[in-house]
Amino acid sequence: xxxxxxxxxxxxxxxxxTVKTQLNFRIHLTAVLIVGxxxxxxxxxxxxxxxxxxxIGLVLVAELLNTAIELLVDLVSPGFNEKAGRVKxxxxxxxxxxxxxxxxxxxxxxxxxxx
Numbered sequence: 264x265x266x267x268x269x270x271x272x273x274x275x276x277x278x279x280x281t282v283k284t285q286l287n288f289r290i291h292l293t294a295v296l297i298v299g300x301x302x303x304x305x306x307x308x309x310x311x312x313x314x315x316x317x318x319i320g321l322v323l324v325a326e327l328l329n330t331a332i333e334l335l336v337d338l339v340s341p342g343f344n345e346k347a348g349r350v351k352x353x354x355x356x357x358x359x360x361x362x363x364x365x366x367x368x369x370x371x372x373x374x375x376x377x378x
Contacts, residue, residue, distance in 0.1 A: 281330050287358070288326050295319050298369060305376045314372060318365035325361035329354040 281288045302315055332354040340347035 277331075278327070281327055285326065285330055288323075288330070291322055291326055291362075295323075301373060305373070307372065311372050314368050318368040322358070322361045322365045325358045329358050 282292070298315060298319070302312060307315065333351050336347045336350050
């Protein structure tokens with residue numbers, strides 16, 4: 264049981280590190296707050312909330328993985344390396360794709376409520 268509790272501590276430490284060091288993650292968290300408030304205001308249905316939560320989770324997980332990949336690449340390739348740069352670019356691209364999907368989901372849910 265102690266190992267399980269420690270593993271949660273390590274995971275929370277990783278999230279805290281990401282919040283402290285990654286501006287984009289903080290921007291995403293701000294978007295989560297805004298979307299949450301908008302969802303409350305527009306009284307989203309349970310089905311709509313599920314899609315919103317899925318979109319939020321997708322973006323936050325992508326950003327956490329991007330941060331982990333960037334740290335690992337910097338560790339194994341501290342100097343300039345074209346392939347290392349491409350790995351980081353691809354990881355960042357995954358975040359962009361996740362964010363685009365989240366925006367589409369948000370647009371499908373919120374635009375009809377605004378019209």
